[in-house]
Amino acid sequence: MADSITVTDDDGREVHLEQPAERIVSLAPHITEVLFAVGAGDRIVGATQYSDYPPEAEAIPRIGGYSRIDLERVLERDPDLVIAWKSGNSASQVERLRELGLPVYESEPRSFEGVASSMRRMATLAGTHDQGEAAAEDFLGRMDALRATYGDRDPIRVFYQVWEQPLMTVNDDHLIAEAIAVCGGVNVFGDLDRLVPRIGREAVLDADPEVIIGGGMGEDRPDWVVAWGQWEDMTAVQRDNLFFIPPSLLQRHTGRIAEGTALMCEELERARARRPAP
Structure with a gap:
């Protein structure tokens, strides 16, 4: 036919x-x-x-x-x-x-x-x-524009939290890691084997990221990110670089990832501005 x-x-x-x-x-x-x-x-x-x-x-x-x-x-x-x-x-x-x-x-x-x-x-x-x-x-054009603006900025180390119990993140094969890279970020768990690896809290403390980003349980529930504030020796906590991005904007494989990535890029720019003067 x-x-x-x-x-x-x-x-x-x-x-x-x-x-x-x-x-x-x-x-x-x-x-x-x-x-x-x-x-x-x-x-x-x-x-x-x-x-x-x-x-x-x-x-x-x-x-x-x-x-x-x-x-x-x-x-x-x-x-x-x-x-x-x-x-x-x-x-x-x-x-x-x-x-x-x-x-x-x-x-x-x-x-x-x-x-x-x-x-x-x-x-x-x-x-x-x-x-x-x-x-x-339209989607690819928006991502290209973000990459052109932020991709060559000073690298900044990022931990992205996917889930709380068990604690989960992403490796560099994941779509979210591509968003981190577009913004000039470096995924601190990028080298792990699994796409969505389970990790221990000690692993995050040892990695000592400059930025922690989480999606939380819902569109307006930053509970997981806020909870990291108790670890006062972490660089991300000391610099107030704990950021929440609604999960539907990064954790769904849709065109709205462009919106989530734009928010991430803005947050990483804030984190760069909070670095101590050399």
């Missing part, structure tokens, strides 16, 4: 549709957000919990949480495409959806280019190519 579509997903699998998808089930909040960004929000017929951006997403029927999908609810939505989160969804459940005959595209961007590519490919699957291309180019 003239309208048939074939796209390779982030797992290297080819996803084939006879025509653009009209009924899409999204299995993660970042996927829902990207679909809206590329003009396909009105095609989402099912989404997971916490799919809360843009506000229109709140009205989409829920099919469980991203870590545990209600397969019956997915089937009830009668999708012609399911978009899954490779590292977040249950691999066995995703495979079961394939066994039931549903086309499944797996999303797992690991870089800014990967985010832009996801926008383009999801738009292709939904038949909204032009909107996807525009969203991708």
Whole structure:
């Protein structure tokens, strides 16, 4: 058919549709957000919990949480495409959806280019190519502008906290580490093997970062970052370089990472200004 579509997903699998998808089930909040960004929000017929951006997403029927999908609810939505989160969804459940005959595209961007590519490919699957291309180019342009402004600033050592219990951070293969680098920062745990490693509090104290950035439990809960204030010998604490950035702006693989990165760059500039005079 003239309208048939074939796209390779982030797992290297080819996803084939006879025509653009009209009924899409999204299995993660970042996927829902990207679909809206590329003009396909009105095609989402099912989404997971916490799919809360843009506000229109709140009205989409829920099919469980991203870590545990209600397969019956997915089937009830009668999708012609399911978009899954490779590292977040249950691999066995995703495979079961394939066994039931549903086309499944797996999303797992690991870089800014990967985010832009996801926008383009999801738009292709939904038949909204032009909107996807525009969203991708806008995102990459904003990131390039931040890199040009901040990338060559004096390096500054950063600890980014992803989670509290267990204490978790990111290595240099993570999207957040790319944001740190764009701002001229150096990820103090960048050399660790795991993408999202678990660490001990002593490891942070030993690393003695100049800046601590955290996302916290919600959009306006900086509890985790504030708690580091008790460690008064740390450089980040002594210089008041404990910064909170809403997690949806850095921890979702969407175009809003540009907003989160801009906030990070501003905070790192504040930290540079607080360095003692030579």
